[in-house]
Amino acid sequence: MDVRDSITDAVRSVLADLGVDPLPTTVQLERPGNPDHGDWSTNVALASAKAAGRNPRELGTQLAECLLAAPPAHVVGVEVAGPGFVNFHLADSWLHEVLADVVAAGVDGWARHDDGVGTRVIVEFVSANPTGPLHAGHGRGACYGDSVARLYDRCGYDVVREFYINDRGLQMQNFAASLAARVAGRDVPEDGYHGQYIDDWAAEMVAETSDGTGDGPGGAADPMEWGYARALASHRSVLESLSIDFDSWFSERSMIASGAIDATLADLQAVGAVYEEGGAVWLRSTDHGDDKDRVLFKSDGEPTYLMPDVAYHRDKFGRADRLVNVFGADHHGYVARMHAAMALLGHDPAELEIAITQLVSLQRDGREVRLSKRTGEMVELAEVVDEVGADAARFTYLLLSVDSPQTFDLDLVASQVNENPVFYVQYAHARIHQIVRRADEEGFGRGALADADLSLLSHPRELQVLRALHELPDIVERACREQAPHQVTTWVRDLASSFHGFYHDCRVLGEGIEPPLTVARLWLVEGARIGLAVALDLLGVGAPTEMWREDQAGEQSEGERV
Template identity: 60%
Template structure:
């Protein structure tokens, strides 16, 4: 459908021109949905923003715009008014909302809410990337839910997305892990600074005596991680190995490229990156004085490789935990030194999640050994609830994940509340089929009978879904969808309570129209849940 925003914005510009208050170059009339219903469906601050430059009184300018717009009404506009200090408010006709319903049903879950922001641009979203030295824990769960939701949102917005997992299968930690496994296998205590979690003994017991602890342990950990992640519907397209990069010679190529760019130098027997020339606090070591690579160098090679795979115009999005934030500047510096566009690498830093059970905080620290594995979280609350709960808040907050609350199958639990709304509309539709009520054809139904406030509210919220998805994708903020879903589900439950689709006192015409409405609601709920990777059950 013709975007209502575009239509209103075009009309506003025309009105401004007619009022002799031509908008300056690059001006975009602010169009927003007012917080209060009495301010209409859409509102513009154009008069407020432009009055000063035009030497006009904002309220008078707004009045002039309103008069012109009343005489030259854009499609679906019922009324234009002036309010407050000089807002121009648009009240839309129900035809606009009916359009929303028809479009949602026609698009279905496959296409509803789709945007074309990406225009086929390639994005590689890298997330989780846990070390292959143990199971993924509850903290990784947030990164997993978030990274996958961002990927899903970008897909719905027209990007070509690859989900990627980077395997740090080289270096000190791997050595300690292998030694720990070998020690446990032989019944010896863990080496100093080694791994001593319960899983070490468990895994070591299954390790063949002739196995290479490093290789075997790597496979064991990866298989475990992959299983758990897949149990929450997170599936990666690419698993990139650090060791493979080293073996391929990509590290030496990268080193040569950095040298050629004059971005490295030798000091104290080590090789350094001039990262401070590119915005970092200080220079960083690439090759240690003992000849070993630091973690940084292979990671630079890895990002260089990823950029190549993303191709011209491609975008890299990394999801990192807050404990890696200090690492962002040096990686960007390295990419800048290699001459890449700074905008092609984006790092989202997610704050750490606090886990709570029965009001008792559970530490996620690996060192203390009392980590909560992601497997346990999923086992306790289920994959859907885990994902939804992880995505309840902005990644900038360090939220508390209450296991008991997430696991509860009650309406107070937001996941359950939203899924229940979906199951409810499905069950009404099923009931209609069982009663022999013919499924309505969208074209033939008169939606004009949908005038109940509950019905209007569902339609208004549904009309915002596309904007919500676009904003969530652009801001890498899936929690916007979560928030919308909670509002939308509330509207559906209210409708369910106040408006019967079938039964005594409901005319056949109203039944038909409401069946179409709940089908649109079903699509909206399924699409919202789908972008979060949460299932939309037809019954619960």
């Protein structure tokens, strides 16, 4: 049982004995900002006093006295602070129980929840037009969406990762025209795509489909279909290099062929959600909070980009209970119209959650590198991964909340120094394995956890690591609920810092360290390994067992001490 459960059960029992009516539905426990104020604190006396007709401070005092007379497990002190806060001081034994729980659960079980069992979720992300390679800006949404899906999976949801392929419309036509122009040796049209990749792909198309003249044995390829396939192959390749694997690649074209768009329009017409004006078909999106009604079909009968999107979301709701979309910074206006469309189709708009990722400023040598796909100056996501590595790229993209602009410093991210956050975290995991290897070399085994004297773990550095491990289940649950994987990134950085502090101040092996303490600390090291492994997996980042660090002179050294 989590120590908080025993405390809250005892609090409710004492409140009942004190005649508090009604009893609070929940008893909130929080960590005091100042460790001198205890391990846990509750405002339950403040929250209950008014309804009970009591003075908050007096109620808090009575509560503390009763709890201290028959304290819950591990509680060694209870005191009242301020207007009625009740603070609990616990013996270190509660943290030793945490370590036992972490080890028993292991990587597969610690910080795993069942909140979402039976609930289907589709996380749609990236969904870039198949008109060129993914650029560095796409990396943020890609890594974010995949980690959100990992969090949902950790919390018991049935998750599908989906890539929506915008494979029809004007941009696809411009892309095909751009390839065709370069194959024929002409300049790209003004409204076409001008990146170097157009020249490269045009050359590939000629080489693959002809004898070099465009009309050889292989015949001439259709620029639209060849380019479509080439772009998707490029997307798949770089995403897989980041350990991002989609369960579904959903084609916009498929809805034309299946009649899904016509069926969606019929559903909207059946509920009076559309009307005709000026020869166009309009969605009554203002009925549900949009700032204006939106055109679904233009006067020439062609659907706008919105109509297939509405049909696509109708299809997704037929396959899932909850939808999560990850879009770029230019999609703010999209949120209200899509929520309105889903409401008009009879769905709860709250079941469609849309995250908007803010812009990434990519820097190299202290200068910004532009991310424009149209200017030919873009930096491809594949280049970023090649330069800094997949782990460093993913971790960096997940450092901040996606609703904050981000500066991605390529020089720092590629460095093997403590100032590089991903290196600092992974180095903690490598250090753990170095400690275990050294222990094995010296003939020290952990033995059975039941035989270890965990009460020897009393150093502030040791307890700090254990407190961090206790926090992880709450962090995972909240990060999932708020779709905020950066909270896991923050937590794992804190754990790494705590572990490095422990490593510096608390020797595991060596002269003066008694064997029982070595064993206890080896179990602490194992707990830290489990926490790091869980968090790094949620971030899609590897957990290396060996690493090298650059010293101040730029030389590499493992620099280990245990």
